[in-house]
Amino acid sequence: MTTSEEPKTDAPARPEAPEDPARISPGGYSVRRTLPLRVEAIRQFRRRRTLIAFGILLVLPWVLVGAFEIGGSPSGNGVPGLVDVATAGALNFTLFALFVSTGFLLVVAVALFCGDTVASEAGWSSLRYLLAAPVPRARLLRQKLIVALSYSVAAVLTLPLMSLVAGTAAFGWADVELPTGGTVPTSTALGRMAIVIGYSLVAQFVVAALAFLLSVVTDSPLGAVGGAVGLVIVSNILDAVTALGSWRDFLPTHWMYSWMDALQPQIQWTGMAKGASISIAYAAVLFALAFRRFHTRDIVS
């Protein structure tokens, strides 16, 4: 609105006359075209926290390689564990990297992408303009959820893929040594790895759902992400209370490490089946709650 741009500013004064007043919306508008996935992906991708999260996941394998290079090969303490065989080869190293990050790092990454997505829009006040664009509420949530889950999947995949690269560079390519003894040839091991990663994704589903629900409920991105991580921590603490007995089976994080059952001479499906069942059941309810809440909520941010 500077005077120098005077000639242009009168442009709105000469628009074509409004079209048929009885039509519902402008001809180019269609609910199905609102908030395309590509647009939402771009909106999220250029964010600093997205880039930092991926940066950490990409660097962590190299940090671990450095740690093993400095500290030498790990020595066992009698109890079979993945750390004892971490440097046996790229695949073993990848499994170790997954093992150390499943409990917290991946949880934070998934909570970040799913917990931040709606709450941050509310925080920036951009949510109300999107809704008035109008992007119907259910569609906004759906598109945001798809993009957030895609980023989460990418994050969960980034770590093992980069670990494979780092592990190959540092320790070479070798058969997988199982912590309980025995080896699995590379061909089988890649299949097992796919199971491991697939299950990790399913297990993180409940974290994603929890974070997403909190994201819809609160206007503070930090609250949503922190709340989801906090509840995971509480669940882990309860899981440590052995007095709870089999009630712990129904804690959302109880089966988080069940992918290790794929690393035994014979794959044990029971734990993963239970974990997947719990995760999917919780996630379905939490996602539904998120949609319901967002549908009825007054947007006052």
Place this chain on the structure above:
Amino acid sequence: MRVGGAIRARWGRTGRTARWAAAGSAVALAAGTAVWGASAGGPSRVHTVDQRIQVVDGPHDDQRVTLDTTFYKPVGHAKAPAVMLGHGFGGDKHGVAAEARALARDGYAVLTWTARGFGASTGQIALDSPDYEVKDVRQLIDWLAKRPEVQLDGPGDPRLGMAGESYGGAIALLTAAYDRRVDAIAPQITWNSLPDVLFPNAAGAGPENGVFKKLWAGVFFTSGSRGAGCGRFLPSLCAMYQKVAERGAPTADAIATLRRSSPASVADRITVPTLLVQGQSDSLFPLDQADANARAIARNGAPVSVVWYQGGHDGGDPETGRVRGLVRDFFDARLRHAGTFGTRFTVTRAGGLDSSTQKVVVQEAKARTYPGLSGDPRQLALPGAEQTIHNPAGGAPAAVSALPGLGALGSLDSLGAAGGGLPTDMPGQTATFDTRPLDHSLHLTGAATVRLHVAADGDAGDGGPLFAKLYDVSPDGTAALARRIAAPFRATGGEVTVTLPAMDHRFDRGHRLRLAIATTDMGFATPPQPAAYRVRAVSGLTVPTDPSLVTAPAPIPTWVWILPPAGLAVAAALLLGVRRGRPRERGTGVPLEITGLTKAYGNGHLAVADLSFRVEKGQVLGLLGPNGAGKTTTLRMLMGLIHPDAGEIRIFGHRVTPGAPVLARLGSFVEGPGFLPHLSGRDNLDLYWRATGRPAAEAHMDEALAIAGLGTALDRAVRTYSQGMRQRLAIAQAMLGLPDLLVLDEPTNGLDPPQIREMREVLVRYAAAGRTVIVSSHLLAEVEQTCTHAVVMAGGRRVAAGPVADIVGSGRRLEDAFLEIIGEGTTA
């Protein structure tokens, strides 16, 4: 035998049944199903009768003994088959109370009794002798036949099954041989031949040439005598044991006595269906004892099923739930003819660790036939030269294979070489022969055999004991005993065929089998004289397998399948009504019509009350009112962000609901800008427009950018913008697509005077083109100069509406009129 039980208890963990039961009830609760209600009455009560029963026994039937018994009445049946449960050595009837109750609940009449010489029963221990214990039990059967609850096959002949562990299992076998009234037996971890158990010889030379299993024999005897001399043993038995233990070798008399207490002596008379449950962690009564019983009974034509489970006298997973379930199913099939019991061979295998419990997962492998201990043999070469091994003077230090309780410690062994690592063999005392690394994994099921050439160096070692064991050697060289059991034999000079301990063990690909021949073993009597032996493998290792064993996948609890559909059902229920179709409406030309709009917030504050007004095309409407008048709430409802409590808003005749398509004809700027701070102004507008899904051509982006007038700042991140720059960008965003109805909330906040003036002109021109503009403001002068019409709000209500000129009246300033109206509004 009872000792084994005690040790198991010490190393024990929660039974699997208990865990599953708990998990099951958790599901029942979580799912809120009727299961909980059905069992709300708690476990049904079992009525018991404690009774001392007088019996007469002895070789001449002249010894009176009182037996302490408990009778468990069947639940839910007036007459039911009977089951007699025997107890382990050193225990009494209370040890089997839990199992008895469970069987009674399943509808069996159960009799438990304390054998003579134990607990509250009188008499002395005769080691399941046909002259004593067997006679006692036959009189208990007489007693059972008189109970009204017991189903009879004939006069004085109850429908009867017998079960029990160890000492109680042997009496089941022996009674079945001596009494035709027994209809089915399920002996567990018990013996076939006591002499072969206590003086084993793996070269088949008989107990006369056996090696004294001194540690177990001692544990066994002491638990019966309670450590006090002969305790309650029959004096003749006590004397026999003392003589044998002193010599470290059997006497003919002892072998004869023990043989009479062995099912082996009467196996040709056992003709009833039999379930033999034997432990894989059992160095006292190894699997070959069950095998001998199975072969003998099967020879008589009776159906025999064999179960190898993880437990045993050495410890290991007791698998209580699984074993009890098998015994119950067996009795159901044999005593009730309910269901079939077609599985002839069941082996439980450690299938790995459960990562959530850190416990070993046990799987069942089943087959329709029992192959014995030498089924489907494979030959593995045992390269290696002759080796010389030494028996140290005094026999110490001795190698450790099995010790009571070590089975539990070594349970990780079953998962692979890395799990174990307890020192077992002493250097210089052991000859080892390794196979080549396996190309494929090999599952040994049975007893491997090997032919050895053994020669003693000098006379001292002639006939000296040697111990054969089987190791699993991983590729990195770690060796662990496949099973912690040693097979003793004697160096008689020349070639011998040694049968290694029976077991079920998987040797992985790349692993080697190692045959170890040792001169000492802590569990056995070995000579104190130093000696040396030369050992050579003459044949390869013959490894039996049973490919017909099929491992059923570990059971997955029902809740795993129920929970996801239940979750989805709950989700669907939650989403019911969320998607609602919109009624098709005919549009009108009225840009905005608000009728009876009311909104109260959660705290009870009435933000908008019964607001109605109408805006016509081409108007620039000023929405006036002091702070808190409800202007912003109204505009938020206009955008579909807030649900009104009552009343409605129509834009061009279409009712506004969240996300209503008609909102695409509305451009809005309400309560400040909302941008993604990390993106530039241009990207923000661009992505916003793409988010509306409308074609880029409809955006009129250049006109909007001209209104924003941000110049080069347009390509900087929005977070660097000043308040005024954001404000202008937000107004530009509202004008994207040149909406028919433009709503601006305090548009001049943060603008400098020239910009304010310019904004005013933009709005006037915008409306002049036939569009409609609503400006909310508290700057009265601003409204006076820009707007054609005004709506004045106070306390959520409309207090005045109409053309600005009408509201102002002649010769007054809007400010005066406004204050006057407000005053009225608040007092009204």
